[in-house]
Amino acid sequence: MGIDPTLLEQRLDELYTIGADPGGGAYRPLYSSAWATAIERVERWLTEAGLETHRDAVGNLWGRAAGNGKSIVTGSHIDTVRHGGRLDGALGIVAGLTAVEALLKAKGTPKRPLEVVAICEEEGSRFRTNFWGSRAITGSIDSVDPEIAAAMRERGLDPTKVANAAREDIDTFVELHIEQGAVLESSGTPLAIVSAIVGTAHLELTVTGRADHAGTTPMESRRDALTGAAAMIQAVESIARSLGKPAVATVGKVRAEPDQINVVPGRVIFTIDVRHSDLGARRALEERIRSLCATIASERGLGLDIRMLQERPPVPMHSDVRAVLTRAAKDCGVQAVEMVSGAGHDAQILAARCKVGMLFVPSIGGRSHCPEEATKREHVELGTKVLAKALELLAY
Ligand code: GLV
Ligand code: MN
Ligand code: MN
DSSP: OOOOHHHHHHHHHHHHHTTBOTTSSBOOOTTSHHHHHHHHHHHHHHHHTTOEEEEOTTOOEEEEEOOSSSEEEEEEEOOOOTTBOSSTTHHHHHHHHHHHHHHHHHHOSOSSOEEEEEESOOSOSSSSOOSHHHHHHTTOOOOOOHHHHHHHHHTTOOGGGGGGGOOSOEEEEEEEEEOOSSHHHHHTOSOEEEEEEOEEEEEEEEEEOOOEETTTSOGGGOOOHHHHHHHHHHHHHHHHHHHOTTOEEEOOOEEEESOOTTEEOOEEEEEEEEEESSHHHHHHHHHHHHHHHHHHHHHTTOEEEEEEEEEEOOEEOOHHHHHHHHHHHHHTTOOOEEEEESSOOTHHHHTTTSEEEEEEEOOGGGOOSSTTOOOOHHHHHHHHHHHHHHHHHHHO
């Protein structure tokens, strides 16, 4: 079964130009015009590959080759972060459709339905939500935020119908993704089978001080919310460092109010993303962060409110799928390693409804979520070949 490496690279290049961001990289947030153009492009490729396409109630795009029983599905997300790279999400879609196209050519109609999905949203870059597409597939969206509802209507989608996107007929979901870290590159390994996806907590901290005149308020009488937040941010970093790998904690968003050059900041809102592959260790990390931030706030006479935006436990990949991926790698002449994913993926959500598994190929320099995100051509080809072999084992 032939996988054309040039075709893979051409398709990845083509997708990457859609939503090209003037500041570098691509930006295809959910329901934006770049997002819609990218979906149309993938729809054309799916049709050309001989798949029957349809868009579900939230805008996930499906391409299907008919068969009997529950479906074998591959794919990834079409959205990107701001200044996103060429491969995060795009690789899983392009590799999935190119693998299925090659299988249909070489082997004809599968026994099982074989599907490729371009998931509408995973990253959480535009709205206060993430895993929007996979949560719709698992039927776990209870309400639609008015801002998302308005964006859906602009794309011709009815926000009252999201429940229709739920699927009960998926047997297995397999996704090829870039590692987004440097484990594979540093060990000289071309491929990994994911054993589990880390657990993540997203916190939002509101620090309340007092807005005052920057020229007339002496330093000792201030209740500066931003200097307090800065001390908390330093503490977040040192706690995660002191716990050591694989603990990570990131402050990615900070907003100071009133955001004026000559006013002592009265309020600061910032987020913390806390991850660990072990649930207990993740909770302990979060507890230490909460307690140190509370101490800093009280020492400085500041108010502190901590809100949990989202909490997701670590999710193991299904042992049957891991076994199929191991066999597929072996059949392709590769000895793959097993590793835990530090990044979040749709598979962790879909695991609630079907068997899931993931393959990782190396990221050059471990770079991702930035325009420098890249993977060697030979690794893109190898990952796609192993994915195709796994789909063959599962669907034929
Ligand atoms: C998604 O890329 C995440 O890990 O947050
Ligand atoms: Mn991704
Ligand atoms: Mn990502």
